[in-house]
Amino acid sequence: MSLLEIGNLSLSIGGTPILRNIELSVSPGEVMGLVGESGSGKSMTALTIMQLLPWVARATGRVTFDGVDILAASEDQMCALRGDDIGMVFQEPMTALNPVKTIGEQVAEGIRWHTRASRADAEERARKMLDRVGLPSAQFPLSRYPHELSGGQRQRVVIAIACALKPKLLIADEPTTALDVVLQAQILDLLRDLVAENRMGLLLISHDLAVVTEMADRITILRHGEVMEAGDTARTLSEQLHPYTRQLAQASMHVPARAKTYEVGQGKPLLQVAKPLLQVERVTRDYPGRRTSLFKRSAPTRAVDNVSFSMISGQSVALVGRSGCGKSTLARLVLALDEPTSGAIRFRGQDIAGKSEADLKSARRDMQVVFQDPYGSFDPRQKVERLVAEPLHVLERKPDSAERREMVAKALHEVGLSPRDMDKYPHEFSGGQRQRLSIARAIITRPKLVVADEPVSALDVSIRAQILDLFAGLNQKLGIAYLFITHDLTVARAITDEVMVMHDGRIVERGKTSEVLDHPQSEAARALVTAAPDLHRAIARRLREQE
Amino acid sequence: MTLRFDLPEENLAGILAKAFRNRSFLAGFVITALVAAVALLSYVWTPDDVTKLVIADKTLGPSPANWFGTDHFGRDILSMIMVGARNSIAVALVAVGIGMGIGVPLGAFAAVRGGLIDEALMRLNDLVFAFPALLSAIMITAIFGPGAINAIIAIGIFNIPVFARVARAGALAIWPREFILAARAAGKGKMLITLEHVLPNIVTLLLVQGTIQFALGILAEAGLSYVGLGTQPPMPSWGRMLFDAQTRMVVAPWMAIFPGMAIVITVLGLNLLGDGIADILDPRSRRQR
Structure with a gap:
């Protein structure tokens, strides 16, 4: 009954x-x-x-x-x-x-x-x-x-x-x-x-x-x-x-096909092999504590604690961790949207921490971002053409409007959208399409590094698979390095060469993606791996139970 | 660097087509246009001369000769309302202009800078706010002498904190959005972001506040004129007319009713217009009727 x-x-x-x-x-x-x-x-x-x-x-x-x-x-x-x-x-x-x-x-x-x-x-x-x-x-x-x-x-x-x-x-x-x-x-x-x-x-x-x-x-x-x-x-x-x-x-369970070109060499850390694209050295970010009275503040919160890592061109690295572990703060520091309390960040050898917007222009050209929320990351009052063209602002020579349209059309084409979409407003697109727009905006200046903060976690599975394919394809075609911030290990497994596990503001483990995910060493990594739902495992377990 | 303040990018035909489908805009537009037309018409023609006093015809009720009746000096009320419209609208419009022109940049700036500067600006704002606006306007006009210009300045000054507050609150809600972060990652400065992203997104708020302040401006001018510190006689103004009507409410109610209605209709028209414009400027409201 x-x-x-x-x-x-x-x-x-x-x-x-x-x-x-x-x-x-x-x-x-x-x-x-x-x-x-x-x-x-x-x-x-x-x-x-x-x-x-x-x-x-x-x-x-x-x-x-x-x-x-x-x-x-x-x-x-x-x-x-x-x-x-x-x-x-x-x-x-x-x-x-x-x-x-x-x-x-x-x-x-x-x-x-x-x-x-x-x-x-x-x-x-x-x-x-x-x-x-x-x-x-x-x-x-x-x-x-x-x-x-x-x-x-x-x-x-x-x-x-x-x-x-x-x-x-x-x-x-x-x-x-x-x-x-x-x-x-x-x-x-x-x-x-x-x-x-x-x-x-x-x-x-x-x-x-x-x-x-x-x-x-x-x-x-x-x-x-x-x-x-x-x-x-x-x-x-x-x-x-x-x-x-x-x-x-x-x-x-989708895993995009990609040639693994950036594997870590035999026992040799990559940063010694190639000139690093991004170097983060002993970076710490404190946020001032809450004001408890007019003159007193509680102890500052340390969001990022003495983090060091580096990436080379074309490498795809995942930064995984639980919510509140400092992943997004680290991403903002890398993008120079926030300043570290101490430590240095170098992009193509150039120091970017604490620089003025004018000094950052050349770095900004080669560094772009894709956000999680496909709805919030576009100004609802502008058309796609202007939104996607926004990063062109940092170019040495401003393209005229015909060139601008040409570049936007090309970027839209690369992410699988039609150049006709240029004259639409963001609300006329679905979530997946908006994430494509987001990627188009990120690649229009042909950057060397794209930081993606949970780029697929707001999307449906079938759309997610398409977007992951797109990321993988662009990595192959344009040689863009990715810093992928995610709490979803399947995403990390799908498109990254290396994984960094972050916990309480520190990076507690780093290594080849498959190794870290199959044989996690640190406590934090083990917790993430065991908790992550896995369709293969779940089906296998269900079938076992029935026998 | 070229700065452009873009409204939603839509061709004019598209905006017009949208405007004609928007009932609130249409109604507001018609009423406001009518009031403006009447005010303009008064420069070239009024049914009667507003400076001509005919004591013999005082406090006559509405009739074919004087549609809205006459006042205690025998002046034609319809003519006075027509001429008064000029004053009331001009005073309110300029006062809103002053408030927006100074208040919005101030509020947007406070939102961008934050910290001590924000705090200082906003407390200064509170200080201005703390004075009852009309009372302070009376004070200002009492010091600098009565008259339309001083009334405008007085009302305008007290519009500044209103717009500064609305602009700051609106801007603060826009700044943490991801598209602002995206614009910053694209290398745009705070000034440019304010002009390109923040202001267009709070334009709706400002317009609605603008129509409210405009209506309040008309009422404030009426109030100032009512105590004799606004528009000076013999120039008629809606507020003055109400003042004159006050002691004669029972014998000559039309002296109060018609100027009162003029104020109500103008304010209604402006509110509808403001709502309509806000709708039309929002690209998401495309399919709205």
Whole structure:
């Protein structure tokens, strides 16, 4: 007997069909994985179950939860169900909590509302729940505010709220997407334990096939609002009968073909072989502490701690580490967008730390950047032509407008876009296309080094595979060196020669990509490698379990 | 180095086409144009001479001869409103100009520099803010003598901190965005980034604030004239007319109603216009009706 039964569900919003004939069921104690790329209707399915759809939405079909017809239920009935029998965990722990209420109040709120318990009772239960999700009372009293917690801790609070009343069904919509791999593994473990303890049904929504494979008993693959394939996780993914399943699985494991030209020589460190392109020497960056009174500040935070490394032309290096380890700060230092507190950074032998913008011009020509967020990295009020042409500003001789258009057209062509796209605005492009624009902007001056800060982590798997191919191709064709900042080891494995592992502001390990990822030496590297979800491993483990 | 302040890059035809689909812009444009036309018309023609006093015709109600009635000196109210429009609009427009012209660069500069300079500028701002604007304007005009010019300067000065604050807050929200970082990585200086990226992105905020300040400017001019420190008689102004109407509200309500309506309609028109322009300038609102 299923807990949740969805049959023939179709949904349209304002006349636009969103979902078509969705079939889905979740039994008590079962984990159902709902996988799909952005826009496939995953979240809309979840919102339909919760009846939290915008009012213009029209749903038809059958959604039965525990004997209740959800589509016909009144708002009062739904209020009783939501939070009590159905809990929900959202993607963004930063915004899912109310910043002006303590975590205790927020967990107790649902308990008091649904059970009419007294404040003291509710707080008692909230306390127990927070203990259960790994926030013990000694360090995390109920009086803490969300901003005093880290991202992973906040997600634990969100889970505590969702599970406080021991719901029969928990819907987790991308619960770990905003977290780094180590936190992701911890949160997934927690969810798995809670399912086992309470015989709770879990509908796990994710774009990450590896995560779902590790967690889910059965899997449903959505695309364009339709179910492509559904069934037992291990069988579905090992047989890959449906072409889309195959496409998704291949894209998640995609490794671009690239000739390995920059391998580290036999035991000989590269920097002695070739003239280094980039040298970072004993660089430290402190941020001043918070002002505690008018004249006093707390101790400064050390974001980057005595880091030294070097890169040669054409080399592709990954900088991996957990969130907050100082990766992005280091990237900014390399790009001369921030000044080191001490230490030296040399680019092509030229000192770039602490130089004025005018002195940096020639270095800027050869050094470009690709950011993570394909939406935020373009001025929404300018057209592509001007956005992509922006770095031309540093050229010795300013191109005239015909030359400029010519150069932009060439750059667009190189990243697989049409020169006709020049007169569009950034909002007219999809996420993947925008990341191509970002790359076009980075290569227009023919730089020697591109620093890419999580360039594919906001993209869908199939798009991600294409962008990785593009990066690899440009590395081959133009000989651009990459400094890839990522928390995703599959990305590092796919396109880099060397990996540097960063932890608490220090580089704790460096070596050939395959060696570091297969045989990590340091504690930090081991933590990253074991926590990283891996589709191959997950499928193999599932199959073993079934035998 | 050539600095260009670009509005969204769209050809004129595209912007016009968008403007004509935007109802709020159209309505605002029509109302504002009408008010401006009336003000211009008053230079060449008014139904009656506003300096001609006919005591025999005092406080007559609306009639075919005097559409909006006459005031306590027997002047035609319609004519006075037409002539008054010139003053009110000119005072408010120049005052907003002063406020924007000084306040926006100040706010943008504070956002760029940060630290002590930002702090000092903003506290100075607060100081100006702390004085009740109208009261201070009364003070200024009392010292330098009443008159339209001094009223403009007084209202303008108190517009500066408003625009400085809005510009700074808007700029601070734009600076941490990634596209600014990208522009910096492309080697652009802070001045250039402010002109090319920051200001175009806060233009909406500034326009909306501008229409609000314009409306407040008209009201402030009315207020100053009301206490006799703005436009001097015999030159009519909307605020003065309201002042004169005050003691005669019961016997001659039209003396208050018509100038009051003129103020309301002008302010409404400007607000609609400001909203409309803000919509049109946003490239994301292309499909909007």
